[in-house]
Amino acid sequence: MMEELQFIYKRYSVRKFQEKPVKAEDLEAILTAAVHAPSGKNLQNWHFVVVSRREMIEQMAGAVQEKNKQLAEFIAEDERKAFTAMIPYHTVFKGAPVVILVYAGPYPSVADSLLKSGRLPQQEALEYAKPGPGIQNIAAAMENLVLAAAALGYGTCWMTGPTYAAEEISKLVGFSKEGYHLAAMTPLGVPAASPLQRTKRKPLAEVVTFVE
Numbered sequence: 001m002m003e004e005l006q007f008i009y010k011r012y013s014v015r016k017f018q019e020k021p022v023k024a025e026d027l028e029a030i031l032t033a034a035v036h037a038p039s040g041k042n043l044q045n046w047h048f049v050v051v052s053r054r055e056m057i058e059q060m061a062g063a064v065q066e067k068n069k070q071l072a073e074f075i076a077e078d079e080r081k082a083f084t085a086m087i088p089y090h091t092v093f094k095g096a097p098v099v100i101l102v103y104a105g106p107y108p109s110v111a112d113s114l115l116k117s118g119r120l121p122q123q124e125a126l127e128y129a130k131p132g133p134g135i136q137n138i139a140a141a142m143e144n145l146v147l148a149a150a151a152l153g154y155g156t157c158w159m160t161g162p163t164y165a166a167e168e169i170s171k172l173v174g175f176s177k178e179g180y181h182l183a184a185m186t187p188l189g190v191p192a193a194s195p196l197q198r199t200k201r202k203p204l205a206e207v208v209t210f211v212e
């Protein structure tokens with residue numbers, strides 16, 4: 001592996017953490033790295049909520065568990081068991097000293113204008129919405145965040161699983177901002193000592209096409 005790219009390969013999804021706190025200067029450096037991500041029109045349509053109160057983190061995990069139970073009722077029987085079985089993966093943040101909630105704000109795209117004017121068939125206008133630049137901005141910030149954390153020796157786990165409890169989580173932490181919704185979250189802490197479980201990647205030949 002190329003030396004210059006080592007920081008990429010340091011990151012992996014961490015789901016168990018030590019009690020150790022996150023240093024304030026490290027937290028600031030990680031958040032600063034996040035907001036240096038590129039964003040369409042430099043709109044920076046993100047907002048980060050940093051939760052470090054243990055009881056609140058546990059309450060958030062409880063809210064996810066409860067919401068999972070409620071939603072399970074609305075899921076077809078053949079998929080319900082699998083949905084309920086995801087609870088541990090949707091609450092992996094509960095043992096972390098810090099949880100960062102990542103909110104996505106409005107991003108006016110060309111597709112929005114086309115949909116609003118109603119002059120194109122909706123089907124076609126929706127095609128232009130597919131790249132989703134607004135949410136790509138959030139993903140760019142999130143990737144910066146997780147890579148910066150790994151470079152400083154911290155573990156993270158990019159999570160969207162728990163976002164079905166967005167309303168409950170936002171209420172618990174007392175955050176609301178017009179037009180913003182919870183897009184992702186991550187625990188942040190020193191990883192518990194465990195053998196590194198490197199996940200497999202598809203071979204480049206399967207996911208890359210060179211056009212010469």
Ligand SMILES: Cc1cc2nc3c(=O)[nH]c(=O)nc-3n(C[C@H](O)[C@H](O)[C@H](O)COP(=O)(O)O)c2cc1C
Nearest residue numbers: 011012013015089090092157158159160161162199
């Ligand atoms: C958009 C997104 C959502 C994810 N949601 C969850 C989640 O809710 N719970 C979880 O345990 N892992 C979640 N993950 C982590 C993936 O499972 C993980 O990135 C993948 O298995 C590759 O492993 P690695 O991160 O260790 O390289 C998510 C990752 C991404 C990018």
